[in-house]
Amino acid sequence: MAPVRRDTRGIVDAAELFTHVDFRRVEPAEPLRRYVEQYWLIDWNLSEPYVSHVVPHPAVNIVFQRFEGQDPFVEVAGIQLGLFAQKLEGRGRVCGIKFRPGGFRPFAPEHPVTHWTGHRIRSPEVLPDTDPLTILSPDDEKARVAALDTFLLGLDPQPDPQADLATTLVDRIGADRTIRRVTDFARSEGMSVRLLQRLFATYVGVGPKWVILRHRIHEALERAETEAPVDWAALAADLGYADQAHLVRDFTATVGVPPTAYAQGVH
Known part of the structure; x- marks a missing residue:
């Protein structure tokens, strides 16, 4: 399997993004690497709103998100066909799971992956009883990564x-x-x-x-x-x-x- 990418491909004006947020990429546990390319973690504390833009990869993401003034939530983000924009303001945290192309299907075999394409679905049926705070709450980054590993392994993907x-x-x-x-x-x-x-x-x-x-x-x-x-x-x-x-x-x-x-x- 290829290692976690360290380039910024797909991020529009990456240097500008990195002045506004703390962005990290982390490898998943070894049993998950056939399915998951990387975890991506973002924290921010902004005095002024900022809009990030990404030219999406051919990858499905599961994203745990906490925005100031909103309840935390989790969503499945299918492949977005056009430029993706996300407004960030105040304080917030995101813990994302970027699947390898083909890697999401073993976690959701009931649908072809085109079912998710172009959509961002909160609390989808494939993630029953998922509490986003178990992922987002720990201040220790290693604890968040361990929680992501535990979450995915608990879904029991079957090799395909x-x-x-x-x-x-x-x-x-x-x-x-x-x-x-x-x-x-x-x-x-x-x-x-x-x-x-x-x-x-x-x-x-x-x-x-x-x-x-x-x-x-x-x-x-x-x-x-x-x-x-x-x-x-x-x-x-x-x-x-x-x-x-x-x-x-x-x-x-x-x-x-x-x-x-x-x-x-x-x-």
């Missing part, structure tokens, strides 16, 4: 070879830039396009084409934040776009601003 296959295929897309067309990828895996799409719908929550395009945007975001200036035409070719205009179109549709304007803003 098809879930493992889905995880492997999404990881392969993320690691191999030459994967650009669904038809070619399906053929290389000895699968029909229809079978590949059905596997992704059931276990990932989005189609393979969406995953390929999303990895392109994540890399473009990261390059915009770490390189100055960016050769956008070369990057478009590197990411498999026919030309720079297609990269600009996808980036603008996903992030909300053209890539050149975004790069100027973060620098």
Whole structure:
């Protein structure tokens, strides 16, 4: 299994986010690592409201949340198809579980993962009698992580070879830039396009084409934040776009601003 990612892919203007919140990533207990990529923990104490933005990954999250003036709650956050925005103000705490692509289905086998896509469902039926305070209350971070481990292990996920296959295929897309067309990828895996799409719908929550395009945007975001200036035409070719205009179109549709304007803003 791949280790916890230490990059900031998907976070819009990560440097700005980190000036407002205390953000950490932590590995789950070893038996959970086939299903869970990481836990992510955020604490904040703000004098002024702040809105964070994320270009989502192909991953379902379970999120325990406590906002000032509200009762704590837990929700299943399916894959969000567009830019995700979250307003933070006052004091608060979040403890999130980011599942590997394919890793959530063993915890909720009654539905294909597309059931959750585009939705954020509070206190869902797959998490009966879950008290968010058991996760959110401890001030000691290790205690919160241990509580997350106990919570997930108590759900008793059953290994599913098809879930493992889905995880492997999404990881392969993320690691191999030459994967650009669904038809070619399906053929290389000895699968029909229809079978590949059905596997992704059931276990990932989005189609393979969406995953390929999303990895392109994540890399473009990261390059915009770490390189100055960016050769956008070369990057478009590197990411498999026919030309720079297609990269600009996808980036603008996903992030909300053209890539050149975004790069100027973060620098």
